[in-house]
Amino acid sequence: MADVLVIGAGPAGLAAAAAAREAGGEVTLLDSSDVLGGQYWRHLPDSRPAERERLLHHGWDTFTALRRRLESDPHVRIVTSAQVWAIERDTGVPAVVHVLVGPPDAGGRQRLALRPDAVVFATGAHDRTLPFPGWDLPGVFTGGAAQALAKGERIAVGRRVLVAGAGPFLLPVAASLTQTGATVVGVLEANRLSTLVKGWAPRPWQLASTHAKARELAGYVANHVRHAIPYRTGRAVVAAHGTDRVTSVTTAAVDAAWTPIAGTERTVEVDAVCVSHGFTPRLELAIAAGCALTPDRFVMTGPDQQTNVVGLYAAGEITGIGGVDLAMAEGSIAGWAAAGGPPDDKAVRDGRRRRAAYRAFAARLEAAHGIRPGWTGWLDSHTIVCRCEEVSFGRLCGAADATSTTSLRSLKLSSRAALGICQGRMCGRSVEEILAGRVAGGRLRDEVVADQRPIAVPIRLGDLAARRDPEPPTASPSQSPTPNETE
Ligand SMILES: Cc1cc2nc3c(=O)[nH]c(=O)nc-3n(C[C@H](O)[C@H](O)[C@H](O)COP(=O)(O)OP(=O)(O)OC[C@H]3O[C@@H](n4cnc5c(N)ncnc54)[C@H](O)[C@@H]3O)c2cc1C
Missing domain, CATH: 3.50.50.60 (FAD/NAD(P)-binding domain)
Structure with missing residues (x-):
C-alpha cells in the first residue's frame, strides 16, 4: 500500500487525500494552519465554533463531509500546525520532507522528516x-x-x-x-x-x-x-x-x-x-523538490497531475489559478494516481471531465481579469515597492539603469528588493515586472530565482541548528500506517 503525503489541506489537498484513500493508499495530510479547509473554507477554530459558518461559505457541506470522512478514517493521519519548511531529494524516495509541528513562533516544535512513496503538493497561492x-x-x-x-x-x-x-x-x-x-x-x-x-x-x-x-x-x-x-x-x-x-x-x-x-x-x-x-502560486517546495515549471511559472504537470519528478504530484492553485472547483478536480486526480489507482477508473474519468471544464474557465478568468502592464504608470519615484527592505520605485529603476546586466539575481542584490523577511512573496513579481521593463530586451535572466526559497518559511535559528538528518526507515512502507519518519 503506497504511503501518500499530501501537503496542504485546502480544497485540492482534501480532495487528493480522499481520492488517495479511495485508491487504497495510506495518507498523511499536513497543513500549517490549525484547521483544515485552506483559503476557501477558512473558518473559526473548533474551540470557537460559529453557528452561522454554513451561511458564510459556498460548498460548506462539501467541506464538512470531506473533513468528516478523512477524520474518521484510521488510514488517514491529519497533522495541523505542521509547517513543511524544507524538501530534499534523496535516492529511494521521491523526497524527504522536513516538518515542524506546533504553534508558528513557538520554540521546541516537534521535528519530523518524512519519506513517503508519493507526495501531492497542494500548497495554494498568495494573493497579489x-x-x-x-x-x-x-x-x-x-x-x-x-x-x-x-x-x-x-x-x-x-x-x-x-x-x-x-x-x-x-x-x-x-x-x-x-x-x-x-x-x-x-x-x-x-x-x-x-x-x-x-x-x-x-x-x-x-x-x-x-x-x-x-x-x-x-x-x-x-x-x-x-x-x-x-x-x-x-x-x-x-x-x-x-x-x-x-x-x-x-x-x-x-x-x-x-x-x-x-x-x-x-x-x-x-x-x-x-x-x-490576483494570486501568485506558492512554489518553493515544488521547486526545491526539482519540479519543472511552465513558462508562466506554475508547476508543470502531466495528465495524472504528476510533475516531471516520478512520485511527485501537484494540484490546485500551484498548477494554475482557477478557483476551488478546478483545485478539487486536480486534487482528486493527483491523489488517485499518487496512491496507484488505475488510470481508467470511473472516479478519475469524472475528475478529468471537471478539470477540463474548469481549466477552460480559468483561461477566461485570466483573459478577462489578468494584470495589464500599464500599472507602473501610477507609481512615483518615492513609492515603496519592496516593503520589507523599503526599496522605492526610483531606487529600483536606478539600479537597473546603472548597469547593463539582465540578471534578476544581480539586480536584487544591488537594490536589496525582495531580499527581506517575506523573501519576495509580497513584492517579488512586481519587482520583476518593473525591472524587466527597464533592462535591454525587456527580459530578465534567471527569473525563477524569485520563487526559490530553500528554507520555505521563516524558522528559528534554533530549529535550524537542531535539525538532524533523517535516519534510515525502521519499517517498510507497507507495514507502517504513515510515511516513514524520524524525529
Ligand atoms: C488569502 C486568500 C484568500 C482566498 N479566499 C477566497 C475566497 O474567499 N473565495 C474564493 O473563491 N477563493 C478564495 N481564494 C482563492 C482560493 O485560494 C482558491 O480558489 C482555493 O482555495 C485553492 O485551493 P488550494 O487547495 O489550491 O489552495 P489553498 O486553499 O490555498 O490551500 C493550500 C493550503 O496549503 C497550506 N500550506 C501551504 N504551504 C504550506 C507549507 N509549507 N506547509 C504546510 N502547509 C502549507 C496552506 O496553509 C493552505 O491551507 C483565496 C486565496 C487566498 C490566497
Missing part, C-alpha cells in the same frame, strides 16, 4: 497586490488579509471600506466585509467592461458545465444589490492618503492597459481599503 503610493499605510489591506480576518476571526478591517483591484475574488471580499458589519463603498475592477466581455463572452455554452461558479456568482451579485454596493470597471486605486492610517484614496479611470487617465481622479473617504490583483 500591486504597489501604489501610500499602500504601506495602516488601513491598506490585501484582499486576502481582509478575507482571512473576516472568515477566520470575524473581524472587519474598517467601517467604511473600498475594495479594488482585479478579478472575481473582489466579490467574496466585499461579501465577507458586509457580513462582518463594514460598509463597502464600492468595488473597482481595473479591467474595462470591453476586456471583461472579450474574456468571458466567447462560446458562452461552454460555461454551462461550470454552473457551480454561476451559482456562486449569483450569490455575490445578490449581496451587492442588497447592500447597494456600486461596481465600477476600468477604475483603480492609484494612491492612498493619511498620516497614522488611511483616511482617503484617489481613484482614477485607467485605459485597457491600466495606464491611469489624467483628469479622471476622484477622492473617496475611507478608513480601510482592500486591494487584490
Whole structure:
C-alpha cells in the first residue's frame, strides 16, 4: 500500500487525500494552519465554533463531509500546525520532507522528516497586490488579509471600506466585509467592461458545465444589490492618503492597459481599503523538490497531475489559478494516481471531465481579469515597492539603469528588493515586472530565482541548528500506517 503525503489541506489537498484513500493508499495530510479547509473554507477554530459558518461559505457541506470522512478514517493521519519548511531529494524516495509541528513562533516544535512513496503538493497561492503610493499605510489591506480576518476571526478591517483591484475574488471580499458589519463603498475592477466581455463572452455554452461558479456568482451579485454596493470597471486605486492610517484614496479611470487617465481622479473617504490583483502560486517546495515549471511559472504537470519528478504530484492553485472547483478536480486526480489507482477508473474519468471544464474557465478568468502592464504608470519615484527592505520605485529603476546586466539575481542584490523577511512573496513579481521593463530586451535572466526559497518559511535559528538528518526507515512502507519518519 503506497504511503501518500499530501501537503496542504485546502480544497485540492482534501480532495487528493480522499481520492488517495479511495485508491487504497495510506495518507498523511499536513497543513500549517490549525484547521483544515485552506483559503476557501477558512473558518473559526473548533474551540470557537460559529453557528452561522454554513451561511458564510459556498460548498460548506462539501467541506464538512470531506473533513468528516478523512477524520474518521484510521488510514488517514491529519497533522495541523505542521509547517513543511524544507524538501530534499534523496535516492529511494521521491523526497524527504522536513516538518515542524506546533504553534508558528513557538520554540521546541516537534521535528519530523518524512519519506513517503508519493507526495501531492497542494500548497495554494498568495494573493497579489500591486504597489501604489501610500499602500504601506495602516488601513491598506490585501484582499486576502481582509478575507482571512473576516472568515477566520470575524473581524472587519474598517467601517467604511473600498475594495479594488482585479478579478472575481473582489466579490467574496466585499461579501465577507458586509457580513462582518463594514460598509463597502464600492468595488473597482481595473479591467474595462470591453476586456471583461472579450474574456468571458466567447462560446458562452461552454460555461454551462461550470454552473457551480454561476451559482456562486449569483450569490455575490445578490449581496451587492442588497447592500447597494456600486461596481465600477476600468477604475483603480492609484494612491492612498493619511498620516497614522488611511483616511482617503484617489481613484482614477485607467485605459485597457491600466495606464491611469489624467483628469479622471476622484477622492473617496475611507478608513480601510482592500486591494487584490490576483494570486501568485506558492512554489518553493515544488521547486526545491526539482519540479519543472511552465513558462508562466506554475508547476508543470502531466495528465495524472504528476510533475516531471516520478512520485511527485501537484494540484490546485500551484498548477494554475482557477478557483476551488478546478483545485478539487486536480486534487482528486493527483491523489488517485499518487496512491496507484488505475488510470481508467470511473472516479478519475469524472475528475478529468471537471478539470477540463474548469481549466477552460480559468483561461477566461485570466483573459478577462489578468494584470495589464500599464500599472507602473501610477507609481512615483518615492513609492515603496519592496516593503520589507523599503526599496522605492526610483531606487529600483536606478539600479537597473546603472548597469547593463539582465540578471534578476544581480539586480536584487544591488537594490536589496525582495531580499527581506517575506523573501519576495509580497513584492517579488512586481519587482520583476518593473525591472524587466527597464533592462535591454525587456527580459530578465534567471527569473525563477524569485520563487526559490530553500528554507520555505521563516524558522528559528534554533530549529535550524537542531535539525538532524533523517535516519534510515525502521519499517517498510507497507507495514507502517504513515510515511516513514524520524524525529
Ligand atoms: C488569502 C486568500 C484568500 C482566498 N479566499 C477566497 C475566497 O474567499 N473565495 C474564493 O473563491 N477563493 C478564495 N481564494 C482563492 C482560493 O485560494 C482558491 O480558489 C482555493 O482555495 C485553492 O485551493 P488550494 O487547495 O489550491 O489552495 P489553498 O486553499 O490555498 O490551500 C493550500 C493550503 O496549503 C497550506 N500550506 C501551504 N504551504 C504550506 C507549507 N509549507 N506547509 C504546510 N502547509 C502549507 C496552506 O496553509 C493552505 O491551507 C483565496 C486565496 C487566498 C490566497
